Amino acid sequence: MTEPVLPKALAFDVFGTVVDWRTSVTRESAACLAAIGRSDIDAAAFADAWRGQYIAAMIGMRKSGRAFVPLDLLHREMLETALRERNVDPTGLDDEMLADWNRAWHRLDPWPDSVEGLTRLKTRFPIVTLSNGNVALLLAMARRGGLPWDAILGAEVSGFYKPDRQAYLRTAELLGIAPNELCLVAAHHGDLAAARACGLLTAYVDRPDEYGGAPAPDAHHEQIWEWSASSLTELAGQMGC
Amino acid sequence: MTEPVLPKALAFDVFGTVVDWRTSVTRESAACLAAIGRSDIDAAAFADAWRGQYIAAMIGMRKSGRAFVPLDLLHREMLETALRERNVDPTGLDDEMLADWNRAWHRLDPWPDSVEGLTRLKTRFPIVTLSNGNVALLLAMARRGGLPWDAILGAEVSGFYKPDRQAYLRTAELLGIAPNELCLVAAHHGDLAAARACGLLTAYVDRPDEYGGAPAPDAHHEQIWEWSASSLTELAGQMGC
Numbered sequence: 480m481t482e483p484v485l486p487k488a489l490a491f492d493v494f495g496t497v498v499d500w501r502t503s504v505t506r507e508s509a510a511c512l513a514a515i516g517r518s519d520i521d522a523a524a525f526a527d528a529w530r531g532q533y534i535a536a537m538i539g540m541r542k543s544g545r546a547f548v549p550l551d552l553l554h555r556e557m558l559e560t561a562l563r564e565r566n567v568d569p570t571g572l573d574d575e576m577l578a579d580w581n582r583a584w585h586r587l588d589p590w591p592d593s594v595e596g597l598t599r600l601k602t603r604f605p606i607v608t609l610s611n612g613n614v615a616l617l618l619a620m621a622r623r624g625g626l627p628w629d630a631i632l633g634a635e636v637s638g639f640y641k642p643d644r645q646a647y648l649r650t651a652e653l654l655g656i657a658p659n660e661l662c663l664v665a666a667h668h669g670d671l672a673a674a675r676a677c678g679l680l681t682a683y684v685d686r687p688d689e690y691g692g693a694p695a696p697d698a699h700h701e702q703i704w705e706w707s708a709s710s711l712t713e714l715a716g717q718m719g720c
Numbered sequence: 721m722t723e724p725v726l727p728k729a730l731a732f733d734v735f736g737t738v739v740d741w742r743t744s745v746t747r748e749s750a751a752c753l754a755a756i757g758r759s760d761i762d763a764a765a766f767a768d769a770w771r772g773q774y775i776a777a778m779i780g781m782r783k784s785g786r787a788f789v790p791l792d793l794l795h796r797e798m799l800e801t802a803l804r805e806r807n808v809d810p811t812g813l814d815d816e817m818l819a820d821w822n823r824a825w826h827r828l829d830p831w832p833d834s835v836e837g838l839t840r841l842k843t844r845f846p847i848v849t850l851s852n853g854n855v856a857l858l859l860a861m862a863r864r865g866g867l868p869w870d871a872i873l874g875a876e877v878s879g880f881y882k883p884d885r886q887a888y889l890r891t892a893e894l895l896g897i898a899p900n901e902l903c904l905v906a907a908h909h910g911d912l913a914a915a916r917a918c919g920l921l922t923a924y925v926d927r928p929d930e931y932g933g934a935p936a937p938d939a940h941h942e943q944i945w946e947w948s949a950s951s952l953t954e955l956a957g958q959m960g961c
Binding site: 551605613616617618628629630632654656 | 792848854855863870871873877897
């Protein structure tokens with residue numbers, strides 16, 4: 480088996496791949512649910528329900544032809560839906576409290592290996608985001624968590640949400656390289672499959688705790704990727720960093 | 721006189737403000753001119769002529785309605801024009817040599833205070849580019865020079881070249897802040913005047929050597945800006961970093 484040619488740049492999925500959204504959002508939601516007197520609601524299930532609307536929201540955006548909407552706004556709409564499903568009327572809550580609850584997505588903790596792995600990979604490759612998160616969200620997350628991105632790219636910059644082909648192709652174009660010179664790093668087989676269909680190289684990072692041990696919704700897209708690692712530090716080693 | 725309210729983020733002009741384009745482009749052009757047997761051409765004057773087409777090119781782009789074109793491509797066109805003006809036919813030169821000569825703009829050295837100044841400012845403020853340079857160019861320059869940007873924004877991301885109002889307003893929008901919460905840092909009075917007209921805060925950094933001691937072409941736009949400093953380290957001190 481021949482070694483794959485190394486890419487000229489690495490583009491990272493962020494939610495789930497670099498940061499542990501579930502633990503952070505569960506922790507912040509537990510505090511907020513307590514503050515509104517609803518400690519009876521399971522915070523981890525609430526986090527799952529909040530995030531769970533995400534894929535449907537993306538599909539809805541594309542079908543409706545709705546122009547690009549920052550993920551911050553979608554998160555707010557999904558937060559209010561998750562509350563209503565639990566018989567909490569968001570219009571009765573303090574708006575600034577809801578806004579801060581929503582900014583839990585700006586304060587996601589990196590997985591324990593992420594900062595070291597990215598720092599090592601950055602010594603050899605430009606490292607950029609390729610996320611559906613908006614710039615303000617990703618920038619705040621990076622500053623808080625110490626994620627050393629060379630550039631914050633992705634849906635808001637390309638104008639297309641993953642898994643639209645243009646999200647991947649436009650990112651390579653912005654970097655001035657061919658699609659097959661760019662490698663997507665992601666914990667999600669569906670994302671990697673879409674990137675491969677556009678000609679990108681692919682690196683899988685296993686994050687078995689992303690869904691609290693529950694199976695990933697896109698497991699059926701699993702393929703043999705150019706790289707496969709259990710952490711970003713392991714991937715750095717595989718890529719000679 | 722009351723102190724201005726501190727901004728929530730800083731956006732930087734890059735060419736001339738953070739990096740010394742003239743010294744770097746002169747040095748690389750001298751080597752290339754020697755390589756093609758034209759050491760008789762003054763390299764500093766050549767660099768000035770190359771850069772000098774820039775403002776005209778921007779105006780031409782806007783008037784013609786030409787879609788956004790990466791600065792890399794404009795630089796290449798301007799390089800060929802500068803050569804033709806000196807009776808050098810670029811079609812007779814090696815294409816890879818010309819491409820590398822053009823990438824001199826990816827390899828501009830920071831001013832001596834830039835890395836320390838940016839690093840100090842970054843401790844308190846998100847620091848982003850607001851340049852007409854394209855992403856690939858600015859990313860390569862940052863990696864080579866150690867410029868610690870939080871995000872690379874500007875013309876290619878906003879879709880508008882400065883001094884178009886949308887270049888400034890869209891950058892604030894991407895950062896999730898109001899125009900008057902964003903401060904443009906620039907060595908150019910014309911750029912600062914356009915930013916102020918959009919409601920941004922303004923910080924002037926004096927770079928008397930940008931044009932090799934020749935007067936700046938936009939001196940007539942000079943105003944009293946919210947901050948004014950002779951280096952990015954001095955600006956950091958003024959902003960409490």
